[in-house]
């Protein structure tokens with residue numbers, strides 16, 4: 001074998017080794033992250049079970065639902081930091097609805113309006129609430145998706161009139177944006193703020209779930225750029241990440 005061949009073999013072995021080292025580092029990082037996430041989920045579930053003490057089997061969080069750590073943080077806010085009788089609007093119903101209704105029951109007052117576009121899932125959530133004895137604290141409302149044009153873009157979003165009807169004269173203290181699903185179009189959750197901004201209480205908490213996804217990152221940028229700071233005159237006191245969700249605490253209006 002010539003010197004040139006030896007050098008070239010050496011270089012390709014070195015390249016391959018570097019590739020393997022990087023691959024291994026990537027997996028180590030992912031493994032560490034998912035171990036930490038698992039630990040956070042377990043401790044959040046423990047907090048929820050101890051603090052809310054459900055006396056029936058609770059539906060289990062799955063890949064589509066809000067993480068336990070996010071539900072626990074919202075429950076903690078309801079129990080300790082939120083308004084006396086919070087009005088919650090949740091876009092996209094499911095497991096989170098029952099846990100948050102249980103948090104309101106433990107708190108003693110408040111109401112969650114869970115907005116759902118899919119009749120079967122609305123029915124499923126209603127049945128869970130009935131079985132758990134939480135219907136005094138939660139309403140699931142069926143709001144079909146309809147075409148909306150906002151800032152020159154087309155969306156499919158919930159029928160706003162149904163949400164307004166359910167709210168009556170109440171304003172929203174906690175808005176949880178976990179729907180409509182991504183397959184209803186790009187930036188499917190963007191309309192939440194433009195559509196509901198004037199129904200938010202001055203010191204509302206706004207939670208966007210799945211904030212680690214590209215589409216939700218775009219929504220965060222658009223909301224920060226055009227909705228929270230400029231058009232609607234809202235002031236933000238705090239912006240942070242909680243698990244996979246992104247939170248804003250509004251501080252009133254200019």
Ligand SMILES: C[S@@+](CC[C@H](N)C(=O)[O-])C[C@H]1O[C@@H](n2cnc3c(N)ncnc32)[C@H](O)[C@@H]1O
Nearest residue numbers: 064065066092093094095096118121178179181
């Ligand atoms: C991201 S999920 C919202 C779930 C809910 N906020 C939660 O955390 O449990 C968005 C949509 O998924 C649908 N969905 C609800 N329960 C589901 C389930 N068990 N499996 C799959 N999709 C579900 C509903 O149409 C819901 O509006």
